[in-house]
Amino acid sequence: MAAGNELDASAAPGWMQRLASLILTDDRKQRRAIMMVLATAAMYTVCLALLAFGVLYAVFPVEQIRVLAVLLALASPFFYVLIRCGFNLRFRQTTLAFPQALVAQSVVAFAYAVCGPIHTATIVFLAMVTVFGMFDMSTRQVRVVLFYTLSVMAMVMTWRVHTDPQVYQGPLELMNFAMMATCLSGISMLSVLVSKMRKRLRTQKDELARALARIQIVATHDELTGLTNRHHMIALLGEHISRHARGGPGFAVALADIDHFKNVNDTHGHRVGDEALITFANQACTQLRSVDLVARWGGEEFLLLLPETKPPGDPNSGIERLRAALALTPASSHVPALRIAFSTGLTRYIDGEAIDDMIERADRALYAAKDTGRNRTVAV
Numbered sequence: 193m194a195a196g197n198e199l200d201a202s203a204a205p206g207w208m209q210r211l212a213s214l215i216l217t218d219d220r221k222q223r224r225a226i227m228m229v230l231a232t233a234a235m236y237t238v239c240l241a242l243l244a245f246g247v248l249y250a251v252f253p254v255e256q257i258r259v260l261a262v263l264l265a266l267a268s269p270f271f272y273v274l275i276r277c278g279f280n281l282r283f284r285q286t287t288l289a290f291p292q293a294l295v296a297q298s299v300v301a302f303a304y305a306v307c308g309p310i311h312t313a314t315i316v317f318l319a320m321v322t323v324f325g326m327f328d329m330s331t332r333q334v335r336v337v338l339f340y341t342l343s344v345m346a347m348v349m350t351w352r353v354h355t356d357p358q359v360y361q362g363p364l365e366l367m368n369f370a371m372m373a374t375c376l377s378g379i380s381m382l383s384v385l386v387s388k389m390r391k392r393l394r395t396q397k398d399e400l401a402r403a404l405a406r407i408q409i410v411a412t413h414d415e416l417t418g419l420t421n422r423h424h425m426i427a428l429l430g431e432h433i434s435r436h437a438r439g440g441p442g443f444a445v446a447l448a449d450i451d452h453f454k455n456v457n458d459t460h461g462h463r464v465g466d467e468a469l470i471t472f473a474n475q476a477c478t479q480l481r482s483v484d485l486v487a488r489w490g491g492e493e494f495l496l497l498l499p500e501t502k503p504p505g506d507p508n509s510g511i512e513r514l515r516a517a518l519a520l521t522p523a524s525s526h527v528p529a530l531r532i533a534f535s536t537g538l539t540r541y542i543d544g545e546a547i548d549d550m551i552e553r554a555d556r557a558l559y560a561a562k563d564t565g566r567n568r569t570v571a572v
């Protein structure tokens with residue numbers, strides 16, 4: 193019994209999710225646009241119900257409002273189909289708020305013309321449409337909708353005053369127009385403020401996203417060479433160790449230290465020294481494999497993370513490629529004859545050991561490389 197209930201409970205959300213996917217799609221942007229159409233459809237449905245009520249209680253004869261009922265019934269399905277087919281994606285404003293507002297105001301103006309004794313009540317809907325558009329339309333669109341609404345309403349009112357002066361009395365229509373124009377202008381002004389506020393928020397959001405991206409780069413990269421910094425490399429080493437513990441590939445690390453770098457600075461100045469560091473970084477990125485990672489470990493010392501170098505693969509082959517390339521590449525554009533060499537301490541990661549133990553071993557190997565003549569790799 194309990195199991196049966198569990199099954200029912202889990203089936204219901206799945207069924208509802210599929211229905212929601214079918215009606216609203218799985219695309220967040222499209223869902224928002226469709227929700228807006230559905231909200232408008234709800235408003236039109238209420239209007240249809242009011243019309244039915246009016247016919248039932250003989251407020252107006254059915255022939256008079258037939259066309260209006262058809263317009264109300266078709267407007268939302270029309271926009272729903274456009275959005276569901278993805279037609280809206282051709283435009284920047286995917287909600288189609290602007291054309292929807294124009295159509296809605298036209299329908300209300302038509303209702304004003306045909307609703308006879310209760311025509312003044314329809315003015316409320318003009319305000320409602322303007323409020324609806326507030327959250328999606330641009331300042332220009334809000335102004336266009338206001339101008340369009342006032343123009344159409346002025347024409348409808350003038351026409352009805354001439355064709356049905358008993359129900360649409362001149363002075364009253366003038367008052368209606370004045371009140372409507374004041375009310376809509378007020379709402380439109382608010383819309384413009386909301387629109388400007390939205391624009392400002394969007395700009396601030398973009399600026400924040402850019403600043404965050406910049407902060408992330410600064411926090412994880414070395415400013416001079418653009419390489420991964422020590423702090424971030426430690427995190428990457430941790431990730432490789434976790435992956436290895438779960439059956440992932442092993443890896444080797446190498447500490448590389450530029451030989452006699454102090455001489456470069458002392459002889460040619462700090463600027464040339466900086467250039468030499470950049471040359472090392474660029475060559476390391478070019479000569480090592482795309483899976484290898486290079487970090488500036490500090491000063492003139494670099495850490496190379498060399499994954500997937502299980503024997504017989506030789507982690508030193510990329511390092512020797514780098515050594516050969518640096519022997520041919522000017523370390524500085526200001527001193528074309530200057531070349532840099534480096535010493536390397538290389539070691540493989542041993543299962544279960546801590547990062548510090550591995551680095552310490554590589555450091556000892558680096559010292560051995562320096563002690564035994566430099567410009568070489570010592571592997572332990």
Ligand SMILES: Nc1nc2c(ncn2[C@@H]2O[C@H](COP(=O)(O)OP(=O)(O)OP(=O)(O)O)[C@@H](O)[C@H]2O)c(=O)[nH]1
Pocket residue numbers: 416449450451452453454455457461462463464465466469490491492562566
């Ligand atoms: N231009 C420049 N120099 C740096 C930077 N960071 C560290 N250095 C210099 O790198 C030099 C390192 O010198 P040492 O530690 O004596 O090493 P070395 O001269 O390379 O000698 P060995 O490593 O024994 O071959 C120092 O003079 C530091 O000032 C930097 O960002 N730019």
